[in-house]
Amino acid sequence: MMMKIGKMRDDKKYIGRGIVNILVGIVVSFLLSAVSLYFATDKYGIEMFQSYFENGYIVFLNTLPVFFSIMFVFLICNQLWIGISIASILVIVLSLINYFKLLFRDDPLLVEDLTLFSEMKNMTGRYKIYINRDMILWILGMTVVIFVVWKLRKIIKIEMQISTRIISVIMIVLCGIGCMNQFILNDEYYQKTENIALINRWGGTQQFISRGFIYPFLYSSKDVGMKKPDGYNKKEIENSLKDIKEDDIPEDKKVNIIAIMMEAYGDFSVYPQIEFDSENDPYAAFNRIKDITYHGNLLTDIFAAGTVRTERRFITGADAYPSLRKNTYSYARYFTDQGYCVEGSHPCYSWFYNRINVNDHLG
Known part of the structure; x- marks a missing residue:
């Protein structure tokens, strides 16, 4: 009887810590998403920032990928603070690149741009980048959050067996892929995030800004690469062009x-x-x-x-x-x-x- 009671207590402790980890992940995901939205407004400022929160889909679709990123890393290494750290670095760096790209070139950061390292290097060489007070506060704020979670790591850590973690990682990956297809890359949800009160609807950059950053950035992955024409054969094309000068x-x-x-x-x-x-x-x-x-x-x-x-x-x-x-x-x-x-x-x-x-x- 004593063994059963002890097991029940362990199970409750296990479940309780799991819920705490998930809740902390949700809160941190929302904070990262919210500040990312703040830096996504370009010249539209606080009015655009407020408009994001008038459309629940925009907030949800900008927050969901951050949450899955935190949970994915957390389940791999079994340390929530590491998951939050890596997700924070990714969100902050990409959000600030998008901020400066909009500022200098009126052009948002797309998934395809991540392959253009030489272009990004040239851009940073041509412009002077200044880190302002808001950016410093964001970085310091997330550093404090990570430090607090790190200090609490022993209290909220879940002792999971390797097999449990592997199964959990597989489940979170499958859920992430499902949510990516069902929500992020779904044209129906793209229409639901329409937010044109402050923009010209015919501007591609303005359409991007009106939806924040994280969500439209991931949505842009649909346009990566070119579709090969019917009957395309690379070798035949190369042979037909080799003698042309x-x-x-x-x-x-x-x-x-x-x-x-x-x-x-x-x-x-x-x-x-x-x-x-x-x-x-x-x-x-x-x-x-x-x-x-x-x-x-x-x-x-x-x-x-x-x-x-x-x-x-x-x-x-x-x-x-x-x-x-x-x-x-x-x-x-x-x-x-x-x-x-x-x-x-x-x-x-x-x-x-x-x-x-x-x-x-x-x-």
């Missing part, structure tokens, strides 16, 4: 090249049913330019939306292209190599389709 343009063949894309332009003079008299021909100037230039017709598959695809197909010659988050070869770079002065502009906002950064990457 990029020649220089002879000096006496260099001409000025001016490309003007007019989104809503239509040449109605091609229709025989419409006639214009010589005095009121709206295409007279256009036709005079055609008479002294090389010209032809360009057929596009874009109407009313996605016009940037035509721009980028024109400048790269590619039907499909990567996300253009790093320097990418293009006709602009070729002409630069040939001694041309290459410039480009667009009358809309620079953030539209992220032209401010993508055009620079295209040269």
Whole structure:
């Protein structure tokens, strides 16, 4: 009887410590998520920060990954303070990188950017990064939290057998993958986090900011990499290109090249049913330019939306292209190599389709 009572007490102690660890993990996850949201607001400030908490999905989806990270490390090493430490380092570092990237380039940190180490190194070399008071307070605050949990480690530690920990790790991984697919990468939940009161809904960067940082950062993993076209064979492509050489343009063949894309332009003079008299021909100037230039017709598959695809197909010659988050070869770079002065502009906002950064990457 005494042995049973002792076992019951041990079980209660085991369960009680487990609940304490989970509750501490939840509280710390929320704190990390909340401060990360504070640094995700960019120029929108406190109004944007407050708007996050008006949409429960935003808070939930920014906090959930942090909690799973803490629990995953905790179950591996059986020390909650280590799980909190590693999760804190990840959240703080990535959140501050996103903060400075938005500040300097009006461009958020995406999962794909983690592979662009040279780009990140160049960025840090070009800008002066200042750690402000709020950042210092965040780092110090989390250091205090970690220290407190470390001091309590013997009180809240759970003595788990290796087999129990292995099973627990497998379960947390499966739950994490399930939540990632069910919530983080689910377009339905992306729509539920719509938060457009303070932003222009057509700006990709602004859409990112309106959802915080941790959640849209993970959601961006959906766009990593390019889908191979049907029938793609790398070896065949390499063989077909190996004999093609990029020649220089002879000096006496260099001409000025001016490309003007007019989104809503239509040449109605091609229709025989419409006639214009010589005095009121709206295409007279256009036709005079055609008479002294090389010209032809360009057929596009874009109407009313996605016009940037035509721009980028024109400048790269590619039907499909990567996300253009790093320097990418293009006709602009070729002409630069040939001694041309290459410039480009667009009358809309620079953030539209992220032209401010993508055009620079295209040269």
